[in-house]
Amino acid sequence: MAIILNSIFVVVEFAYGFIAHSTALMADAGHNLSDVLGLGLAWGAAILAQRKPDSRYTYGLRSTSMLAALFNAMLLMLACGAIAWEAVQQLLHPSPVAGATVSVVAAIGIAVNGISAWLFMAGSKDDLNIRAAYLHLAADAATSLGVLLAGLAVIYTGWNWLDPAASIVIVAMIMLGTWALLRDSLRMMLAAVPDNVDAPKVEQFLRGSAGVSGVHDLHIWSMSTTETALTAHLVMPAGYPGDLAIDAIGTQLRERFSIQHSTLQVELGTTEHACALHA
Structure with a gap:
């Protein structure tokens, strides 16, 4: 369900971002696309992890969940880099932003990503793979909130630079949360002692x-x-x-x-x- 909701929203958000000349909206659509890919990885890994051990893979394919968590963290980092790049370009070469359109689409994004994140919240504490998917969706909900506030600010002030500025602030917040996920998944892949074991x-x-x-x-x-x-x-x-x-x-x-x-x-x-x- 989360994959279907986000796939539809990616198309809608990017289209309206292009129409409204909103870099923040288009960047958020790109971030949502990474969510769809990340959710697909998490879903695939969850299925592969159920595979029984055999003579070739004596532990089964349990470690695919760790690979998915690592790839999800890397996808988030790449998405953050893309958003930051587009925001800087918009700051250097500003263009008029349709604040009303941006705000409405961003509000829909908060609902879509908020519901999707809620579906994953219960298992995010005990499973790093689910936590990765949850962070993807929660980060997108936060991004949409920032875009919404920026859109409203543009409407009332006419300051178009607020749109890319909001993107940069959001990117910094997302990267702080993603760093822990990247660190933990790398430790798992390097066979470190898990954090919950003394x-x-x-x-x-x-x-x-x-x-x-x-x-x-x-x-x-x-x-x-x-x-x-x-x-x-x-x-x-x-x-x-x-x-x-x-x-x-x-x-x-x-x-x-x-x-x-x-x-x-x-x-x-x-x-x-x-x-x-x-x-």
Whole structure:
């Protein structure tokens, strides 16, 4: 529904922006187009993430959700750059702006993007991919609000420079929010420990487990925008404690640290081991 609404609005907004000589309106239409592409990426990634693991992709295609979040952040940055460029050109070469037309179309944009953002708001806290789509739509709603205010100001003051000036201010606000999304998605793609997982506490928990005298080769990373994986070697001099004990550790990792997929290797500690990555 959000994709259909925004696709229709992109065409309408760009057409009226061209008619009204509003750079802000046309730039906003371009930003809306990036939303449509971003929503398409998020939707496609959500479908691909459901694919079951196979001999080729042993984790399935869960990581496509992280790719979609990264591409969405990059699309937002590109859209911001395009809006800023057009705004600067309009400031350097101003032209009359039809403030009334701009205001009406921008008001419609607030409604369309506001409704679309609301549809994604519930899942935006726990899923970076959904958060990316939500930020796209929320940013567009904010952009439309700025365009609306600029249009009204142009009507009452006749200051055409307010149209591109509003675009520049909005771009700065959007980029502040997008930077965090870009940073988080890049960290996920580089297999960093997720922000919601405290690695030292995880290691402390493993070391404190019954029979464990040491922990090494501990790795924690994101499998997707909602799932975390862990691998670790547990030194247990008394030997393998049985499936129930290992299952209990896995359950604690899932419930206490939101680590859904853990792989634990038990060692007696009779030989020297060290992580090859630290060699």
